[in-house]
Amino acid sequence: MEKYRAIAEGYMRIGELAKKANVSVNTLRHYDKEGLLSPSAESEGGYRLYTDKDLAMLMQILTMKALGFTLGEIKKRIVVMDTAADVVDALTEHATNIRGEVKRLTESLNAMEALKAEILQMNRVDFKKFAYILANLQMKNKLYWMLKHIDDDVLDNLTGRMDVEAATKAIGVTNRLISEAVKHHKNGTPPGSEKGQEFAKRYWESLLLLVDGDVDMLQKLGDAFDKNATNDNENMKQAHEFIGAALEIYHH
Numbered sequence: 001m002e003k004y005r006a007i008a009e010g011y012m013r014i015g016e017l018a019k020k021a022n023v024s025v026n027t028l029r030h031y032d033k034e035g036l037l038s039p040s041a042e043s044e045g046g047y048r049l050y051t052d053k054d055l056a057m058l059m060q061i062l063t064m065k066a067l068g069f070t071l072g073e074i075k076k077r078i079v080v081m082d083t084a085a086d087v088v089d090a091l092t093e094h095a096t097n098i099r100g101e102v103k104r105l106t107e108s109l110n111a112m113e114a115l116k117a118e119i120l121q122m123n124r125v126d127f128k129k130f131a132y133i134l135a136n137l138q139m140k141n142k143l144y145w146m147l148k149h150i151d152d153d154v155l156d157n158l159t160g161r162m163d164v165e166a167a168t169k170a171i172g173v174t175n176r177l178i179s180e181a182v183k184h185h186k187n188g189t190p191p192g193s194e195k196g197q198e199f200a201k202r203y204w205e206s207l208l209l210l211v212d213g214d215v216d217m218l219q220k221l222g223d224a225f226d227k228n229a230t231n232d233n234e235n236m237k238q239a240h241e242f243i244g245a246a247l248e249i250y251h252h
Contacts, residue, residue: 011041011049021058028058034071036061036078056081063094067101170210177203181239181246191245200250203243 018025031037032048037057039048057078064074077097079090180199189195211217 010051012051014039014048014050017050017055017058020055021062023058023062031058031061031071034075036071036075053081060090060094064097067097069097173206174210177206178236178239181242182235184246185238185242189242191242192249196242196246197250200243200246204247204250 012020014025014028018028028037028048032039037054040051040054041049043049057080060078061074064077065071069077077093079086079093081087081090177199181203184196184199191197191200207218
């Protein structure tokens with residue numbers, strides 16, 4: 001990192017960068033600490049100095065964060081832009097991410113339209129499931145539509161044992177496991193390999209924790225997951241295929 005006695009032309013202090021990106025200075029310091037975005041230079045007085053290129057990098061981070069990526073995921077995906085080809089790569093990555101988010105939102109919209117049609121046809125509303133589906137959509141639960149297939153006893157059990165904080169934590173764990181299963185499937189990880197079985201162990205233990213060891217409830221959740229995996233979500237199908245194969249080996 002270069003050092004300057006005064007702020008050279010083309011550089012800005014951390015406060016100016018924060019203002020341009022509409023984030024807090026603490027956020028930028030945190031990104032620096034996490035190795036996501038470090039200042040390009042530092043003044044002799046110890047001020048962090050950033051460039052327009054740093055601003056572009058920051059906008060990459062904020063865009064991916066808005067799409068639901070964790071900082072760890074962003075760190076793996078972020079494209080360092082040194083050349084025109086790097087910029088094209090960054091734009092391609094963002095386009096892919098945005099298409100994924102559009103697909104997720106389209107699926108959410110289709111799910112809500114289907115629920116609306118069902119309500120109109122039956123002329124009754126299951127407010128419990130309706131409210132829980134909306135809450136899970138807000139918490140970005142990738143498996144929220146399973147709730148349509150879960151019977152009332154299981155839903156009552158789950159909601160009765162978990163407050164919003166616990167539910168959010170459980171959903172976060174589930175989402176991470178689903179994403180991990182998709183990666184294993186795409187990377188061709190053998191379900192019976194050490195990696196595949198280590199995943200199966202963590203997945204099974206998370207399920208047992210979720211249902212508090214109730215095997216009957218676990219079976220009903222599994223049935224709901226099977227029904228959910230038949231939808232048009234390709235990632236869910238891939239996750240379902242890998243998880244099913246890994247667990248079958250794990251239990252034998």
